[in-house]
Amino acid sequence: MNQLVIGQYVPGRSLIHQLDPRAKLAFVFAYMILVFFANNIASYGLLLFFSACTIYLSQIPLRIFSASLKPILFLILVMILFHLFLTKGGQVLFHFSFLTIYEEGVRQAVFISLRLILLVLTASLLTFTTSPMDLTDGLENMLHPFTRFGLPAHEFALMMSIALRFIPTIWDETEKIKKAQMARGADFESGHIFRRVKSYIPVLIPLFISAFRRAEDLALAMEARCYRGGINRTKLRELHFSTKDLGLVIIFAFLVLGICLLRE
Amino acid sequence: MEIVIKNLNHIYMPGTPFERQALQDLNMQISSGSFVAILGQTGSGKSTLIQLIAGLMSPTSGNIQIGSYHLTPNSKERLAVRKHVGVVFQYPEHQLFEETVVKDIAFGPRNQGLSEKEVTERVQMAMEMVGLSPELGDRSPFQLSGGQMRRVAIAGVLALSPEILILDEPTAGLDPHGKSELLNTISKLHKERQMTVILVTHDMNDAARFADYLFVLARGTCELEGTPGDVFKEQDHLVQFALDLPDITRLINQLNRQIHPPIPTNIFSMNELENHLIERLKKVVSL
Numbered sequence: 001m002n003q004l005v006i007g008q009y010v011p012g013r014s015l016i017h018q019l020d021p022r023a024k025l026a027f028v029f030a031y032m033i034l035v036f037f038a039n040n041i042a043s044y045g046l047l048l049f050f051s052a053c054t055i056y057l058s059q060i061p062l063r064i065f066s067a068s069l070k071p072i073l074f075l076i077l078v079m080i081l082f083h084l085f086l087t088k089g090g091q092v093l094f095h096f097s098f099l100t101i102y103e104e105g106v107r108q109a110v111f112i113s114l115r116l117i118l119l120v121l122t123a124s125l126l127t128f129t130t131s132p133m134d135l136t137d138g139l140e141n142m143l144h145p146f147t148r149f150g151l152p153a154h155e156f157a158l159m160m161s162i163a164l165r166f167i168p169t170i171w172d173e174t175e176k177i178k179k180a181q182m183a184r185g186a187d188f189e190s191g192h193i194f195r196r197v198k199s200y201i202p203v204l205i206p207l208f209i210s211a212f213r214r215a216e217d218l219a220l221a222m223e224a225r226c227y228r229g230g231i232n233r234t235k236l237r238e239l240h241f242s243t244k245d246l247g248l249v250i251i252f253a254f255l256v257l258g259i260c261l262l263r264e
Numbered sequence: 265m266e267i268v269i270k271n272l273n274h275i276y277m278p279g280t281p282f283e284r285q286a287l288q289d290l291n292m293q294i295s296s297g298s299f300v301a302i303l304g305q306t307g308s309g310k311s312t313l314i315q316l317i318a319g320l321m322s323p324t325s326g327n328i329q330i331g332s333y334h335l336t337p338n339s340k341e342r343l344a345v346r347k348h349v350g351v352v353f354q355y356p357e358h359q360l361f362e363e364t365v366v367k368d369i370a371f372g373p374r375n376q377g378l379s380e381k382e383v384t385e386r387v388q389m390a391m392e393m394v395g396l397s398p399e400l401g402d403r404s405p406f407q408l409s410g411g412q413m414r415r416v417a418i419a420g421v422l423a424l425s426p427e428i429l430i431l432d433e434p435t436a437g438l439d440p441h442g443k444s445e446l447l448n449t450i451s452k453l454h455k456e457r458q459m460t461v462i463l464v465t466h467d468m469n470d471a472a473r474f475a476d477y478l479f480v481l482a483r484g485t486c487e488l489e490g491t492p493g494d495v496f497k498e499q500d501h502l503v504q505f506a507l508d509l510p511d512i513t514r515l516i517n518q519l520n521r522q523i524h525p526p527i528p529t530n531i532f533s534m535n536e537l538e539n540h541l542i543e544r545l546k547k548v549v550s551l
């Protein structure tokens with residue numbers, strides 16, 4: 001890989017890496033909901049401060065986080081423009097022929113982009129610090145109670161872990177095929193959008209073929225090792241909660257309290 | 265086109281925990297019209313090097329001069345270089361995509377903007393070169409055998425008429441017969457068209473038999489270079505880089521323990537060895 005794939009696990013031994021995946025999953029889920037309750041500078045400030053602390057604790061270089069924000073920059077920009085020009089309310093800050101920018105528009109633009117950034121940073125922190133294995137183990141464990149209602153928790157987790165496992169592989173494969181076609185004069189960079197989409201056909205077809213080949217190989221290999229479903233399977237590594245994970249609950253309680261006090 | 269590589273460095277994913285220096289201060293020179301082999305252990309940087317030469321990536325630092333083009337970190341000449349360099353990657357058959365063999369081989373020449381007539385000529389020429397019979401032209405490439413698919417893919421590169429042909433382990437997964445046939449074809453092309461050929465291989469026998477100059481990469485630098493005769497003299501060195509001797513050199517070394525004067529170790533084909541032994545025998549008989 002020449003560049004980091006979004007959401008790739010970055011191995012490490014930091015405090016955040018060591019937390020139980022279930023605790024992290026639950027925390028991130030709850031935290032993302034909490035983000036939607038922030039509605040003024042102070043409450044956003046608290047959340048930003050907290051996210052900055054977790055990023056620092058994860059010991060993962062900042063540039064990796066900034067790279068994870070890159071794909072949503074465009075979305076943020078669109079949101080900002082929408083709110084600047086379309087949201088009405090409060091004082092008029094700027095007026096020029098048909099353009100009017102209101103105070104509320106600026107507020108919304110800032111808050112919406114902060115919210116998006118917080119959500120992406122939190123999701124990235126989870127995937128950067130949790131290996132795909134742990135993530136799926138955690139998810140399977142958390143979904144387990146729902147098997148009684150017919151939810152195939154194990155199969156679901158297996159599907160997810162296979163998908164996660166193959167993202168880097170398929171990414172590598174894409175790069176390889178792209179280079180091979182580039183060596184044969186394919187041009188992926190110039191031309192208008194339709195031409196550019198069309199120019200990817202020589203990459204997509206071999207990619208699909210190889211994905212199917214891989215899927216078949218994998219199925220065969222799993223069958224050859226007598227893999228069958230989730231019933232009575234035991235795990236090599238069991239997940240264990242520790243006192244650190246309990247700490248997350250307390251931290252979350254403080255955050256909820258903080259937001260309640262600070263929001264308007 | 266001569267290739268001169270100076271102080272070449274390549275770092276994958278710089279600034280991340282996955283950072284990896286694949287090439288380190290590499291210096292090499294490949295003269296025009298030569299057939300060179302690049303040897304080296306897995307992960308020594310061979311594939312990285314050929315992708316840089318082919319203008320498919322930019323180096324982190326250093327300079328590759330190809331003819332009059334210069335490839336440097338910010339060079340704009342990568343696109344131009346690609347027109348002169350053909351690359352056959354490992355398992356090239358995995359890049360086939362068209363409905364028919366002919367269409368797939370024509371992909372490259374079409375991209376070069378040749379006329380329909382020229383494209384057809386190129387396709388015919390390429391199919392002939394790799395020994396694909398014309399009836400296969402209208403078949404889907406996915407209905408062919410593995411060896412035939414490999415030929416189609418290689419024809420797709422040859423149809424570009426590259427001045428420099430790079431092959432990254434082109435014989436991986438072929439049967440012994442298909443293997444020597446392919447390399448013989450390449451060798452013929454090299455001789456007939458004065459094509460510069462760069463062969464990446466793990467097979468010492470192939471390197472010794474076909475190449476006239478060898479480069480041994482280890483940990484991203486060129487640790488040893490020379491003619492096959494020179495390189496395979498350095499047996500102790502080669503062991504250090506986890507490389508073997510060609511079978512024929514081992515045979516000669518074994519024979520040399522018994523006979524005097526020794527057989528020269530720069531013989532790399534059975535024919536030559538036979539001739540040499542016959543000459544010797546004649547001398548002995550005539551004495």
Ligand SMILES: Nc1ncnc2c1ncn2[C@@H]1O[C@H](COP(=O)(O)OP(=O)(O)OP(=O)(O)O)[C@@H](O)[C@H]1O
Pocket residue numbers: 001002276277284285286304305306307308309310311312313
């Ligand atoms: N796309 C990539 N992203 C990150 N690291 C890479 C990438 N490609 C290669 N590397 C690393 O660079 C080093 C050199 O790899 P390279 O593929 O050039 O080796 P090689 O000599 O071709 O090996 P092989 O004989 O196995 O093909 C290896 O350590 C490899 O892990």
Ligand SMILES: [Mg+2]
Pocket residue numbers: 310311312432
């Ligand atoms: Mg390689």
